Amino acid sequence: MTCQVKVLPSGHGFAVEAGETLLEAALRQGIGLPYGCRDGACGACKGKVVSGVVEHGAHQEKALTDSERAAGFALFCCARPAEGQAEIAIEAREVTGIGDIPIKTLPCRVESIVKVHDVAILKLKLPVSERLQFRAGQYIDILMKDGKKRSFSIANAPHDDAFLELHIRNQPGGSFSEYVFNTMKEREIMRFKGPMGSFFLREESDKPIVFIASGTGFAPIKGIVEHAIHNGITRPMVLYWGARTKADLYMAELAGSWQEKLPGFSFIPVLSEALPEDNWTGRTGFVHQAVLDDFDDLSGYQVYACGAPVMVEAAHKSFTAERALPEEEFFSDAFFLAKDLGQK
Ligand code: FES
Structure with a gap:
C-alpha cells in the first residue's frame, strides 16, 4: 500500500511504496531530507513523526534513544510506514540542493592508486559519455561484488571532475581497505552509486x-x-x-x-x-x-x-x-x- 507523507513546515509531499524507507522515498522524489550513514548509526536523518505511525527498523540506540522514540522522533533512513498507514506527517529540516541531483549507478575504472602513509588515494575514471554531478563534500557507495557497499567521500571538487578522488585508510581487518592495499590493480573496473549525503557547503550563508x-x-x-x-x-x-x-x-x-x-x-x-x-x-x-x-x-x-x-x-x-x-x-x-x- 502506498503511504502519503507530508513534510512540515514546507508542506512538501511524497509517496512511500511498499518496502521503502521514508528517506529512500523522499530522495527518489526529489525531496532533500538530511542524512548521513543511511544505516541507523549517525542520527543525521532524525526528525519527528507528527501524525501517523512508523516501524522504526533496526538502528543504534545512540542514534535514536528510547526517550527520543517515545517523544515521537524517528530515523527516516530506517523508518517505514506501519502496516496499513495511508498518511503520515513528519517534521524535518529540508536541505535544498540534494533532491535535484540524480543518484546514478555507474561503472568506473581505477585510474591510479597512490599510497601516502596508511591512506590510499584512489582516482576513479568514469565512462567517457558520463559525468557525475555532485556537490563538494558528498560521498559515493562503492558496490562490491558480494553485494556489500562501502561509503567514501569524494575528495575533489565538482569543477575538477576528470576523476573521482577517494581517500581510503588502511583499516586492519577491514575487507575493502585490505583489498585496496593488497590486491586492487590500476585499470580495474568497479561500480558505484552516488552522489549521496547532505554534507556540503551551504553557499547561501555568509557566516564564517x-x-x-x-x-x-x-x-x-x-x-x-x-x-x-x-x-x-x-x-x-x-x-x-x-x-x-x-x-x-x-x-x-x-x-x-x-x-x-x-x-x-x-x-x-x-x-x-x-x-x-x-x-x-x-x-x-x-x-x-x-x-x-x-x-x-x-x-x-x-x-x-x-x-x-x-x-x-x-x-x-x-x-x-x-x-x-x-x-x-x-x-x-x-x-x-x-x-x-x-x-x-
Ligand atoms: S541514522 Fe545515519 S542517516 Fe539515518
Missing part, C-alpha cells in the same frame, strides 16, 4: 566557517575548500585537522598551501600522539578541544565536522552546549567503520 576533521575526514573538506577556491568564496574559514602523528596528516602541505590561495583561510593541524621524531611544535590534544580553546562563542559560525564518530559527537555536543553554536549550523559526516555497522 570552522571545519574540523579527523583522519580521512579531511577528504570531503578538501573537496569543499577546493570548490571555495575555484568559486572565489571568501568567507573566513579555518580548518582544524586532527590526527595522531605527523604522518597521519597525509596532505598537510596541500592544506597549508590553501592559506596562500584563499584569503581568510587558515589551517591548524593538531596532533594527539606526536612521536619524538615528529619534532612537533604545533597544537596538541583532541582536535575539538583546540576549537574550544580558540573560540569563546560560536553563535555566529557554521561548523562542518567530518571523521571519527567520537570526534563528531564531541564537537557537536560541546560546540552547541558550551559555545552557543546554533543546532542548525552544525553539519557533519561521521565515518562509521563497517564493523560499527555490523558488517565485515
Whole structure:
C-alpha cells in the first residue's frame, strides 16, 4: 500500500511504496531530507513523526534513544510506514540542493592508486559519455561484488571532475581497505552509486566557517575548500585537522598551501600522539578541544565536522552546549567503520 507523507513546515509531499524507507522515498522524489550513514548509526536523518505511525527498523540506540522514540522522533533512513498507514506527517529540516541531483549507478575504472602513509588515494575514471554531478563534500557507495557497499567521500571538487578522488585508510581487518592495499590493480573496473549525503557547503550563508576533521575526514573538506577556491568564496574559514602523528596528516602541505590561495583561510593541524621524531611544535590534544580553546562563542559560525564518530559527537555536543553554536549550523559526516555497522 502506498503511504502519503507530508513534510512540515514546507508542506512538501511524497509517496512511500511498499518496502521503502521514508528517506529512500523522499530522495527518489526529489525531496532533500538530511542524512548521513543511511544505516541507523549517525542520527543525521532524525526528525519527528507528527501524525501517523512508523516501524522504526533496526538502528543504534545512540542514534535514536528510547526517550527520543517515545517523544515521537524517528530515523527516516530506517523508518517505514506501519502496516496499513495511508498518511503520515513528519517534521524535518529540508536541505535544498540534494533532491535535484540524480543518484546514478555507474561503472568506473581505477585510474591510479597512490599510497601516502596508511591512506590510499584512489582516482576513479568514469565512462567517457558520463559525468557525475555532485556537490563538494558528498560521498559515493562503492558496490562490491558480494553485494556489500562501502561509503567514501569524494575528495575533489565538482569543477575538477576528470576523476573521482577517494581517500581510503588502511583499516586492519577491514575487507575493502585490505583489498585496496593488497590486491586492487590500476585499470580495474568497479561500480558505484552516488552522489549521496547532505554534507556540503551551504553557499547561501555568509557566516564564517570552522571545519574540523579527523583522519580521512579531511577528504570531503578538501573537496569543499577546493570548490571555495575555484568559486572565489571568501568567507573566513579555518580548518582544524586532527590526527595522531605527523604522518597521519597525509596532505598537510596541500592544506597549508590553501592559506596562500584563499584569503581568510587558515589551517591548524593538531596532533594527539606526536612521536619524538615528529619534532612537533604545533597544537596538541583532541582536535575539538583546540576549537574550544580558540573560540569563546560560536553563535555566529557554521561548523562542518567530518571523521571519527567520537570526534563528531564531541564537537557537536560541546560546540552547541558550551559555545552557543546554533543546532542548525552544525553539519557533519561521521565515518562509521563497517564493523560499527555490523558488517565485515
Ligand atoms: S541514522 Fe539515518 S542517516 Fe545515519
